[in-house]
Amino acid sequence: MSKSSFFVPHDIAAPIAGAVDGPLAGLTVAVKDMYDIAGERTGGGTPDWLAAQQPATRHAGAVERLLAAGATIVGKTVCDEFFYSVTGANAHYGTPANVRAPGRLPGGSSSGSAAAMAAGLCDMALGSDTGGSIRIPASMCGIYGIRPTHGRIDLSGVMGMAPSFDVPGWFAGGPGVFRRAGAVLLGGVRVEAPPESLLVAEDAFAEADDPVAALLRAALADMEAALPSPRPVRVASDGLDRWREAFRIVQARETWATFGDFITRHRPRIGPGVKERMAFAATVSAADAAAAKRVCEEARTQIRALLAPGTVLALPTAPSISPLIDSPPDALESFRLRVMRLTCIAGLGGLPQVNLPVGTVAGCPVGLSFIGWAGSDEALLDLAVALARHGGLTG
Secondary structure, three states: OOHHHOEOOOOOOOOEOOOOOOOOOOOEEEEEOOEOOOOOOOOOOOHHHHHOOOOOOOOOHHHHHHHHOOOEEEEEEOOOHHHOOOOOOOOOOOOOOOOOOOOEOOOOOOHHHHHHHHOOOOOEEEEEEOOOOOHHHHHHHOOEEEEOOOOOOOOOOEOOOOOOOOEEEEEEOOHHHHHHHHHHHOOOOOOOOOOOEEEEEHHHHOOOOHHHHHHHHHHHHHOHHHOOOEEEEOOOOOOHHHHHHHHHHHHHHHHHHHHHHHHHHHOOOOOOOHHHHHHHHOOOOHHHHHHHHHHHHHHHHHHHHHOOOOEEEEEEOOOOOOOEOOOOHHHHHHHHHHHHHHHHHHHHHOOOEEEEEEEEEOOEEEEEEEEOOOOOHHHHHHHHHHHHHHOOOOO
16 A cells, blocks of 8 residues: 555655664554654644754654664654644645545544554554544554553653643554563553453443444453453543543643744644644633643542552543544534543543454444553553453454
8 A cells, every 4th residue: 555645745765774683673663753753854744843843863762762672664654733633634644544444534643653554554653642642543443552651651852742641652453563562662660560450431431332332341241251350430420521621721721832832933824623723722821721730630639549550441442433534523523522531531640541453333443442550551561462362352
């Protein structure tokens, strides 16, 4: 399949070979166009930002680790503008093709990385996740994806968005490479504990379309022998919308702090959806953000108390199958709101979450997620491998 649907026009001229040997030797990696690659400009999904940049003088920390481990970088992938969307569409570079759900969106903002992975153009791919930008495209494209514990992966040389929630992460087509990449990329504090308690987020399942929820509950039942006995819980005592709105406001305030000066001075061309969100971000006051931050801190405390070491939470990754590419703006905004009710949980908690491909609804991929305790990234990767061996996954 042609690379043009997945990789940016300002792509690297040739693959960048990694070390001769290492744990990722022989594997290829696609890189979201927010990671610096030495000698290249980093575009962030928008041509006007790209035009204002100088070539990077060194690789981003995560890219350097992959190369040192033997991986080969094959290209820079398309992403949503300023990473401020979950659809995967880009008004300037086009929408990467979702080969697992033709005619439907790939999910964003790490759309090119996920779509290239699903199309077999690489063995793994780097993305990032602030409000769902790895988890949602992983679910929509039927691949493995992880949002790591906040702060566990080197952010040097990576464009930021909303620092309270930003994390680098990765995709893979199978559980083995998925886990091997973690051994290379994860730093910081690892908290060992065997998963001994499984919670099922009933309020999150209630957000999902009936066919999606039914498939995921059936998948959990199929995995019963490889999982602790499930216990139903409500994650958000006051409802997920209160958390979602607080997340939205803090994210907007921080995003404007990151990009507002550039937007004000350069007046870049911004596509639909992202343009309206940036306009809203410009209006969020310090007082609004401070009030929302208090809600976020309360949520973080509640979520982390629920997910002590040894406890994992099961929930739908996305509330529905991927929307059609030509969905009207109001339908896409509704989809975004529903998505954020689910993705804000791990984001507010600063916790790791994996998407596992478990099946299809109407021929479109559907993902099941597990959120773990802080520092449980390796435990979640091990769980993905164990469930694949059990036969509960489709990837």
